[in-house]
Amino acid sequence: MNTSHPIPNDRNIVLRPHAGQFVIDELPLMAICAAGLVYGGIEDMPLGAMAAAVSLFLLLALAYRFACLRRIRYRVGREQLVSEHGLFCRKVNYMELYRIIDFQEHQSLMQQLCGLKTVSLLSTDRSSPRLDLIGIRHENDIVSLIRERVEYNKRKKGIYEITNH
Template sequence: MQQVLRYRTVRIKSHAMQFVINELPLLLLCPIGLIYAGMDGLPLTKLVLALTLILSLILLYRFIYLKRMTYSVGNEQFVFEYGVFQRKVDYLELYRIVDFNEHQTFIQQLCGLKTVSIYSGDRTTPRLDIIGVKNGCEYVSLIRERVEYNKRKKGIYEITNR
């Protein structure tokens, strides 16, 4: 009888600092727009105020979107949930994952964050990026261990030509 190994589901969320990294130019533009709109005697202050408020709402939406993204690594599936007004869920069978990649932009390096990319044989999700996770977290080794277990469990072996 085959022993069934049960893993605890691990939830991964993007760090809030990733929002600052993604939206830095717009975050700097909002206070400038508010300062300009508050000055008397300058042209188009009401238009600048309206644009700044719209930009602020867009930034708020993007922040909520980033914070509601959830990556879950279970026993057999990798689950990606995202969306604000309409939630979507993508499922990726762990045995389909074929490769991993970690990379950091310069600003991510300064903030101690990284992006983990997962490559799979899945048609709908050939590449999935887990953005803005802490640099010290070893998610690749955790996912890799579960991928290898699922491949062994299903009898899937990779054949390479060298």
């Protein structure tokens, strides 16, 4: 008698990093940029024009990093987890769900304050043995959903873990 059940929540789940993750990652650079713009805006300050020019360059770099963060997509399907990132040159990574062997959740102090987390997936995939899903909302229980799909795919493919204790 076959007691396998279909995958719960059969639809694809699409996740994107929260915009707050950008502030967490780039807060020091944002502060330097703001200070440089303020300093450069004060008249008769030594090297004020240079500080403003450097700050404008940093502002462009921050805009690029923000755009890159917003273009990241994680798609959890029935059999694969697809990670897409990049702005001008897109990279797509496919991870078979049955290869995932462990999960970790991490929250820095700033992520705790913003209600975000990073979920790390450890796998036997040679091209990406670790995949970090950054900027995921803390209340999003994505680990249990992925775990159910991983277990389903392992049963479907007849993959069993042998431990030696």
